[in-house]
Amino acid sequence: MTNWSASNSEGAMVSAFEKLARPIQKWVRSKGWRELRQVQADAVHAISDSEADIIVSASTAGGKTEAAFLPLISKVIDEPWDGGGFDILYLGPLKALITDQAMRLEDICREVELPVIPWHGDISSSIKSKAVKAPRGILLITPESLEALFIRRGMQIPRLFKNTRAVVIDELHSVLDSERGVQMRSLLTRLEISVGRQIRRIGLSATLGNMKLASTYLRPGNPEQVKLIETEGGEAELLLQLRGYKTGEKDSERQAVTEEIAAHLFKHLRGSDNLVFAGARQSVEIYADRLRQRCENERLPQEFYAHHASLSREHRDFVEKRLKDGQLPTTAVCTSTLELGIDIGDVACVAQIGAPFSVASLRQRLGRSGRREGQPAILRQYIVEAQLDSRSGFADKLRLGLVRAIAMIELLLEGWCEPPNKAALHLSTLVHQILSLIAERGGAKANRLYRVLCQEGPFRLVSVEIFQDVLRALGDPETGLIEQAGDGLLLLGPTGERLVEHYGFYAVFETPEEFRLIHAGRELGTLPVDNILAPGMLLIFSGRRWVVEEVHDLEKVILVVPASAGTPPAFSGGDPGLIHDVVIKKMFDLLEGSYEPTYLDQTSRSMLAEARNHFERLGMATTPVVYEQDGTYAVATRCGTVKNATLALALGAYGYRVTRYDGFLTVESSDSQPPLLETLNEFASGKPVDLFRRSPNLVFDKFHRFLTPELLRHDARSKRLDTNSLEETTLRLIGNSFVQT
DNA sequence: GACCTGCTGCGGTTTG
Numbered sequence: 001m002t003n004w005s006a007s008n009s010e011g012a013m014v015s016a017f018e019k020l021a022r023p024i025q026k027w028v029r030s031k032g033w034r035e036l037r038q039v040q041a042d043a044v045h046a047i048s049d050s051e052a053d054i055i056v057s058a059s060t061a062g063g064k065t066e067a068a069f070l071p072l073i074s075k076v077i078d079e080p081w082d083g084g085g086f087d088i089l090y091l092g093p094l095k096a097l098i099t100d101q102a103m104r105l106e107d108i109c110r111e112v113e114l115p116v117i118p119w120h121g122d123i124s125s126s127i128k129s130k131a132v133k134a135p136r137g138i139l140l141i142t143p144e145s146l147e148a149l150f151i152r153r154g155m156q157i158p159r160l161f162k163n164t165r166a167v168v169i170d171e172l173h174s175v176l177d178s179e180r181g182v183q184m185r186s187l188l189t190r191l192e193i194s195v196g197r198q199i200r201r202i203g204l205s206a207t208l209g210n211m212k213l214a215s216t217y218l219r220p221g222n223p224e225q226v227k228l229i230e231t232e233g234g235e236a237e238l239l240l241q242l243r244g245y246k247t248g249e250k251d252s253e254r255q256a257v258t259e260e261i262a263a264h265l266f267k268h269l270r271g272s273d274n275l276v277f278a279g280a281r282q283s284v285e286i287y288a289d290r291l292r293q294r295c296e297n298e299r300l301p302q303e304f305y306a307h308h309a310s311l312s313r314e315h316r317d318f319v320e321k322r323l324k325d326g327q328l329p330t331t332a333v334c335t336s337t338l339e340l341g342i343d344i345g346d347v348a349c350v351a352q353i354g355a356p357f358s359v360a361s362l363r364q365r366l367g368r369s370g371r372r373e374g375q376p377a378i379l380r381q382y383i384v385e386a387q388l389d390s391r392s393g394f395a396d397k398l399r400l401g402l403v404r405a406i407a408m409i410e411l412l413l414e415g416w417c418e419p420p421n422k423a424a425l426h427l428s429t430l431v432h433q434i435l436s437l438i439a440e441r442g443g444a445k446a447n448r449l450y451r452v453l454c455q456e457g458p459f460r461l462v463s464v465e466i467f468q469d470v471l472r473a474l475g476d477p478e479t480g481l482i483e484q485a486g487d488g489l490l491l492l493g494p495t496g497e498r499l500v501e502h503y504g505f506y507a508v509f510e511t512p513e514e515f516r517l518i519h520a521g522r523e524l525g526t527l528p529v530d531n532i533l534a535p536g537m538l539l540i541f542s543g544r545r546w547v548v549e550e551v552h553d554l555e556k557v558i559l560v561v562p563a564s565a566g567t568p569p570a571f572s573g574g575d576p577g578l579i580h581d582v583v584i585k586k587m588f589d590l591l592e593g594s595y596e597p598t599y600l601d602q603t604s605r606s607m608l609a610e611a612r613n614h615f616e617r618l619g620m621a622t623t624p625v626v627y628e629q630d631g632t633y634a635v636a637t638r639c640g641t642v643k644n645a646t647l648a649l650a651l652g653a654y655g656y657r658v659t660r661y662d663g664f665l666t667v668e669s670s671d672s673q674p675p676l677l678e679t680l681n682e683f684a685s686g687k688p689v690d691l692f693r694r695s696p697n698l699v700f701d702k703f704h705r706f707l708t709p710e711l712l713r714h715d716a717r718s719k720r721l722d723t724n725s726l727e728e729t730t731l732r733l734i735g736n737s738f739v740q741t
Numbered sequence: 742g743a744c745c746t747g748c749t750g751c752g753g754t755t756t757g
Binding site: 144145148151152175178180309336501502504505506507509511579 | 742743744745746747748749750751
């Protein structure tokens with residue numbers, strides 16, 4: 001038999017294995033495991049010996065699920081409680097993940113007769129009503145379905161969860177700072193208030209950038225008490241290459257470069273499983289088309305497939321299955337759809353086309369490769385930059401795409417990644433939770449709403465004044481979301497009723513209306529309605545070429561048949577990404593330094609040299625504001641997106657025309673504006689600026705349309721802008737000497 | 742200057 005030694009570094013006398021319930025020990029043995037992994041053993045001790053909140057942080061396929069559930073299920077078996085209710089609650093961000101995890105848990109629970117209940121939109125209502133009638137076992141649910149439980153069966157929440165011992169939050173890193181994460185934390189607070197006690201929280205996550213902040217997200221009131229369990233080291237060897245390409249402005253020149261990159265991918269990826277992250281859905285379609293064409297031309301079996309959110313579930317399942325099976329070589333050209341979530345097995349290589357938006361996501365993507373013992377992780381980064389001529393723009397000359405890609409890789413190698421931003425108000429989601437909380441109880445007093453959501457829940461930055469303004473906006477007869485009864489009880493108004501009753505209410509994020517694309521009765525996927533399509537038009541979609549046959553406007557359906565040519569459609573633009581200050585700082589280190597990464601190819605190395613030359617010629621290392629030509633200045637702000645946008649908006653309020661780049665602005669001024677340096681000097685002296693003077697668009701999130709302009713400005717200031725940074729940024733730009741003039 | 746994620750109850754029909 002195996003040697004099950006005590007694996008706790010503190011020298012626990014009892015081994016982790018011995019702390020597991022008998023049937024669970026039997027299950028572990030039946031798996032043929034030689035020993036528990038370090039995270040698993042640590043988690044067994046932590047969960048068995050205390051009631052502490054815990055974060056288990058380990059790479060994909062590191063055994064986190066077992067680390068949390070083996071001891072939790074053991075507790076349910078060894079210390080049974082009477083009275084019914086779900087024993088363990090699991091929250092997962094994806095339906096596919098819930099299905100996957102339910103299968104793994106069912107395997108563990110088979111011998112112990114503990115029900116495992118997956119619960120999301122695709123689960124039949126009969127299974128759900130059965131589970132509600134006799135609740136026990138492990139409930140695996142999405143945040144949206146839990147939201148629906150609160151709204152539809154609010155009164156039953158205490159009965160369902162009175163005996164729940166723990167809530168396991170999977171993929172914690174993916175919900176840290178998002179609207180969806182705030183919703184989840186609000187629901188967990190409401191759950192605890194509903195059952196009248198704290199429920200232990202266990203977060204599972206890939207490596208997090210900042211464990212302290214993650215603890216604050218897991219248990220806001222008491223982050224110091226959160227136990228952290230991390231894997232040390234064990235990182236696979238990393239093989240890296242960055243290839244640079246130059247293109248002219250003509251379509252033919254761009255296509256030639258696309259062809260070159262496709263040829264390189266084809267040569268190196270064919271015959272194995274790989275992921276190509278192409279950045280945007282349109283670009284996914286283009287590269288999938290080029291790669292498939294190569295297979296056809298060489299009469300080889302097809303192994304390149306497109307994968308993004310607009311493609312049909314059926315097609316996506318097919319691609320995922322092919323990757324997971326490992327039988328036939330498969331390369332998925334994808335967006336972030338394949339960045340996290342379900343296990344698709346190990347891939348040989350990860351390719352990234354264009355600079356990524358965050359180090360965190362680059363790290364997550366790379367984690368898909370090199371997971372097998374002794375296998376290196378491989379990253380192939382492709383960057384396309386412009387051919388320079390006399391008319392070349394600022395960003396082209398500084399090669400900002402290339403420099404950002406290098407900065408991201410360097411930070412990845414240093415082990416850094418973006419921490420979550422914790423300062424936002426999240427007013428859109430606050431509106432959602434106010435309506436949901438009123439619906440849960442059929443009515444609520446204002447002070448209770450404030451206590452539950454803002455004092456005990458996640459909206460702690462919302463002051464009483466702002467909260468009252470939000471209630472007033474919702475109660476405005478024009479809006480009609482809520483109304484006040486004689487005794488001060490807040491109820492849903494007619495509009496509020498309708499909104500909450502519709503199933504589209506449960507999610508806190510918005511999705512645009514789309515056409516369904518159909519060929520021979522089968523749905524290929526969906527396209528945003530802003531594409532203008534008419535019969536006869538050619539299209540590339542799902543990596544293949546089509547011609548439009550019929551457009552049914554009312555049903556939002558487009559019928560297509562195969563064609564021999566096509567162009568990729570436009571997909572709606574999303575939110576611009578927020579590049580972190582640290583990434584920009586790294587970009588400037590690269591521009592000012594002479595370090596040459598060994599992973600650059602010849603073209604990218606010469607382009608980095610061009611960027612450094614131009615930066616030096618501009619003199620921006622010492623003079624952050626330089627005159628370019630025709631009334632245009634270049635400004636090296638050295639700031640990430642938020643601070644850069646703040647300065648851009650401030651200058652815009654004074655009438656300057658401003659263009660934003662990573663770490664830079666260009667500013668056009670005419671005679672009607674004061675000299676730029678004078679304006680910067682005013683900002684630096686702390687003179688208040690009305691950032692919203694030119695009424696920029698502030699409606700970004702699902703429930704923003706119910707808020708007043710003033711509340712929208714508060715929300716924007718808390719997340720997209722940093723008003724306090726203006727003085728500091730501009731002081732750095734003009735230098736101390738200038739202040740005295 | 743981008744991507745991703747989610748969804749109830751009820752009425753109708755079919756089947757055992």
